[in-house]
Amino acid sequence: xxxxxxxxxxxxxxxxxxxxxxxxxxxxxxxxxxxxxxxxxxxxxxxxxxxxxxxxxxxxxxxxxxxxxxxxxxxxxxxxxxxxxxxxxxxxxxxxxxxxxxxxxxxxxxxxxxxxxxxxxxxxxxxxxxxxxxxxxxxxxxxxxxxxxxxxxxxxxxxxxxxxxxxxxxxxxxxxxxxxxxxxxxxxxxxxxxxxxxxxxxxxxxxxxxxxxxxxxxxxxxxxxxxxxxxxxxxxxxxxxxxxxxxxxxxxxxxxxxxxxxxxxxxxxxxxxxxxxxxxx
Amino acid sequence: xxxxxxxxxxxxxxxxxxxxxxxxxxxxxxxxxxxxxxxxxxxxxxxxxxxxxxxxxxxxxxxxxxxxxxxxxxxxxxxxxxxxxxxxxxxxxxxxxxxxxxxxxxxxxxxxxxxxxxxxxxxxxxxxxxxxxxxxxxxxxxxxxxxxxxxxxxxxxxxxxxxxxxxxxxxxxxxxx
Numbered sequence: 223x224x225x226x227x228x229x230x231x232x233x234x235x236x237x238x239x240x241x242x243x244x245x246x247x248x249x250x251x252x253x254x255x256x257x258x259x260x261x262x263x264x265x266x267x268x269x270x271x272x273x274x275x276x277x278x279x280x281x282x283x284x285x286x287x288x289x290x291x292x293x294x295x296x297x298x299x300x301x302x303x304x305x306x307x308x309x310x311x312x313x314x315x316x317x318x319x320x321x322x323x324x325x326x327x328x329x330x331x332x333x334x335x336x337x338x339x340x341x342x343x344x345x346x347x348x349x350x351x352x353x354x355x356x357x358x359x360x361x362x363x364x365x366x367x368x369x370x371x372x373x374x375x376x377x378x379x380x381x382x383x384x385x386x387x388x389x390x391x392x393x394x395x396x397x398x399x400x401x402x403x404x405x406x407x408x409x410x411x412x413x414x415x416x417x418x419x420x421x422x423x424x425x426x427x428x429x430x431x432x433x434x435x436x437x438x439x440x441x442x443x444x445x446x447x448x449x450x451x452x453x454x455x456x457x458x459x460x461x462x463x464x465x466x467x468x469x470x471x472x473x474x475x476x477x478x479x480x481x482x483x484x485x486x487x488x489x490x491x492x493x494x495x496x497x498x499x500x501x502x503x
Numbered sequence: 504x505x506x507x508x509x510x511x512x513x514x515x516x517x518x519x520x521x522x523x524x525x526x527x528x529x530x531x532x533x534x535x536x537x538x539x540x541x542x543x544x545x546x547x548x549x550x551x552x553x554x555x556x557x558x559x560x561x562x563x564x565x566x567x568x569x570x571x572x573x574x575x576x577x578x579x580x581x582x583x584x585x586x587x588x589x590x591x592x593x594x595x596x597x598x599x600x601x602x603x604x605x606x607x608x609x610x611x612x613x614x615x616x617x618x619x620x621x622x623x624x625x626x627x628x629x630x631x632x633x634x635x636x637x638x639x640x641x642x643x644x645x646x647x648x649x650x651x652x653x654x655x656x657x658x659x660x661x662x663x664x665x666x667x668x669x670x671x672x673x674x675x676x677x678x679x680x
Contacts, residue, residue, distance in 0.1 A: 346571075346572065347525070348572060349521075349524040349528075349537065349568070349572060350539075350620075351536050351539075351640050351644055352620060352621060352624065352637075352640070353574065353624070355572055355573070357572065383574060391572070391574075398630040398631065398633075399574070399624060399628035399630050416631055418633065418636065419636035419637050419640060420535065420636045420639070421636075426631070
């Protein structure tokens with residue numbers, strides 16, 4: 223009985239003590255507990271952060287997977303649009319190229335409008351390193367005959383060697399077997415021009431009169447002699463004069479007006495051996 | 504039948520070379536100099552099939568080229584025919600198994616063909632003689648042909664021996680015994 227009375231007193235005292243402790247803690251400022259809070263947070267927060275990151279990631283992936291099919295559709299649409307645009311670009315480039323060729327024809331026609339001319343494409347260039355004969359896409363059915371003069375936008379190209387019904391072979395002035403009778407524009411001195419081996423932009427002028435003064439950049443044009451080329455067609459300009467010990471052997475280099483490497487379109491003059499009023503120069 | 508197929512193959516090879524020369528090799532050049540694959544083709548015919556075929560194909564292909572792009576008919580035919588005949592004599596004198604021999608024959612054939620054509624142009628049209636420009640162009644052309652010969656050597660050898668077995672009816676060993 224005594225033992226029970228004593229145990230009851232101790233229980234009452236502990237209960238009172240716990241009550242007082244609860245009252246004190248509940249009325250305490252929480253800021254004063256931040257140290258303990260931090261210590262506890264340090265233990266759990268990294269783990270919590272990791273778990274939250276994984277959770278968010280899973281939610282994000284889920285969105286990604288759901289969007290794949292939509293993105294694929296968009297991608298297909300864009301590819302199709304890109305393909306359509308590329309096709310349009312190609313068509314535009316072709317139209318532009320055709321337009322340039324037609325402009326070239328119109329320019330050529332205007333320059334030589336007093337003469338009956340036939341425009342033509344170059345369809346074949348020479349396969350040899352030692353000659354320069356081209357084939358054009360007009361022939362006897364278009365009224366082309368041998369020895370007709372062939373010109374381009376900037377000047378003389380050559381003459382027709384032979385024809386078939388639909389094509390014509392043209393010997394260019396840069397072929398080593400070609401000789402052109404020409405005159406210097408300022409002094410009107412007569413010279414002979416020959417093609418040079420392996421050179422598609424320069425002619426060699428020989429038979430220069432001993433007393434002739436040759437000016438650099440002087441224009442050179444056909445003389446009309448020889449019966450093939452009409453008079454007055456521009457050939458090129460004097461590039462360099464080479465003096466030799468013997469004045470009769472001196473010669474000059476003439477730069478052709480036509481770029482034979484890039485030549486694509488030409489005009490065949492049907493008239494033969496007459497003077498041309500060339501408006502280009 | 505197999506011989507006929509070989510002949511058809513040669514004609515096809517000629518046209519392939521023609522279009523390559525007229526299109527691809529007009530811009531794929533060494534300092535503006537094109538190779539001459541026709542020489543290699545005619546040489547191949549002369550070396551592996553024989554001088555008669557080399558001569559005939561040389562004449563036919565030469566006339567065709569003269570008609571299409573040449574200025575006078577005959578000179579290319581004559582020079583190709585010479586290369587075709589020369590092929591068999593080279594075959595008798597040298598071994599075709601050596602890559603170097605093939606290269607040397609390509610060099611010699613290219614030089615003979617182009618010098619012949621050049622001399623003809625000097626005589627026929629009186630073109631001014633320009634030795635140095637001609638030699639520099641010729642050397643570049645020979646170099647180009649040799650390089651192409653090296654590249655095409657396995658094809659030349661393989662097809663050549665097959666054609667040789669058909670037309671000459673001999674094995675490689677017979678020449679040594």
